[in-house]
Amino acid sequence: MLTIGYLAKMTGTKVQTIRYYEQVGLMPEPGRTDGGQRRYGDAELDRLSFIRHARQLGFSLDAIRELLDLSDHPARSCEEADAIARRQLKQVEQRMARLDLLRLELERMIEECSGGRAADCRVLEVLRDHSECLTDHESIGT
Amino acid sequence: MLTIGYLAKMTGTKVQTIRYYEQVGLMPEPGRTDGGQRRYGDAELDRLSFIRHARQLGFSLDAIRELLDLSDHPARSCEEADAIARRQLKQVEQRMARLDLLRLELERMIEECSGGRAADCRVLEVLRDHSECLTDHESIGT
DNA sequence: GCTTGAAGCTACAGCAGCTGTAGGTCGTAT
DNA sequence: ATACGACCTACAGCTGCTGTAGCTTCAAGC
Structure with missing residues (x-):
């Protein structure tokens, strides 16, 4: 126990x-x-490991609930688990694409920083002037 | 108004x-x-635009507070803004590196999915068996 | 058997960064 | 004068935990 x-x-x-x-x-x-x-018991330890591993892969608790449900019914089709994983993969890819845009813009900002007074700071200027930016109006997905 | x-x-x-x-x-x-x-007034509109743009770049509200403070004092050094942006860039890079690991593992999981019964599902199996996984014990940073 | 200290218990508040709802008031066009 | 959209406050809820307070239980050592 x-x-x-x-x-x-x-x-x-x-x-x-x-x-x-x-x-x-x-x-x-x-x-x-x-x-x-x-x-x-050991079953609960396994279940918790499953949950933690899935969390590390970025699955939401809701998605994990579905996966556990599938795992509890081994006779059912694997398709659903596959679909959940594919959905997760798509989300990861989308996040990466967004982060890549952010990375580019941040790099551009930093590169152009004169190191002088805040009045001339490119970082602040870029933030001030949205028009020269790459990103759209969506909020950043975490 | x-x-x-x-x-x-x-x-x-x-x-x-x-x-x-x-x-x-x-x-x-x-x-x-x-x-x-x-x-x-227009000043508030500008300020809000600044905030939103910074949010889109993933800056925390605390970081934005600092940036606004710098922006309000144009005579101060630009170094701080630069440091904040660099910190942010580092975070973005770290997130991307983690996401890339996740992406690889998800792809591997999906690729090996037999499409058969849940009992044989690689997706579920990989989640069950942490030992064959790439990720460590940290939780995924959002 | 008794003591002690770690580990457990419940209940609840708080984190970021919003978003939604209820129930009411204001402003302006007709 | 009235209608109706936009505004107001106050507060609850979202995700996924984490921390705290104040208490009880368990197991080891004496």
């Missing part, structure tokens, strides 16, 4: 985060000792 | 967001009509 602290240590998760996952339904309600402390 | 709605439209910002910026001290408290509605 594993304590919450052991699961935390094994997966690099904070204890509170595990309780949070339970609260939002990603982790099951585990058994308890007479004193009310959570005790887990 | 410009209404809050006009500023919103001109800068692609939600009205509530402008009020939020005022609340957190990025935008000044503007004058009001007798009825209590906000009225702005």
Whole structure:
């Protein structure tokens, strides 16, 4: 029987985060000792590892919920998992494309910085004058 | 005299967001009509454009506060603005490097997907088995 | 059996950076 | 005078945790 602290240590998760996952339904309600402390089995450790790995790959908790659901029903088609992963990949690619634009503009800004007074600073000037910029009106996706 | 709605439209910002910026001290408290509605001048429109552009470049509100402060004091050195921009650039580069790792792993996962039953799904399997993965234990920086 | 200290418990507030809602008021065109 | 869109305040909610306060439980050592 594993304590919450052991699961935390094994997966690099904070204890509170595990309780949070339970609260939002990603982790099951585990058994308890007479004193009310959570005790887990190996299945829960695996499940938590799965969740953490997926989080590291940038999957949202909702996406992970779907993936866990698929994982719990091995007879079902793999297509859905594939679709979720492809969606995630597309998002990653979009973020990278946006970041690349930002990188270019930041580099341009910095390169042109005269190092003089703020009045002549290209960094500030570029920010002030939107017209010479590459980016559109969308907010940056994190 | 410009209404809050006009500023919103001109800068692609939600009205509530402008009020939020005022609340957190990025935008000044503007004058009001007798009825209590906000009225702005051109300076505020410029300031808001500056903020939005910086947000699009991924600057945090705190960084923008610093940049605005520099912009308000044109006689000061440009070095600080340059440092802030360089910091931002470094963050962007780090995010891109991480995203690139994620992209590779996602591509690998998807490529190996058999298209069969979930039981054989590589996507799920890779998530289950952390040992074959490229990423470390840090959480993905957004 | 008793003590101690680490680890666990609940409940709740807070982070960034907004966004949405409810329930009301203002401004202006007709 | 009225209608209606734009505005107002106040507050809750989003994602995904993280931190705190104040308490209880567990396990090891004596």
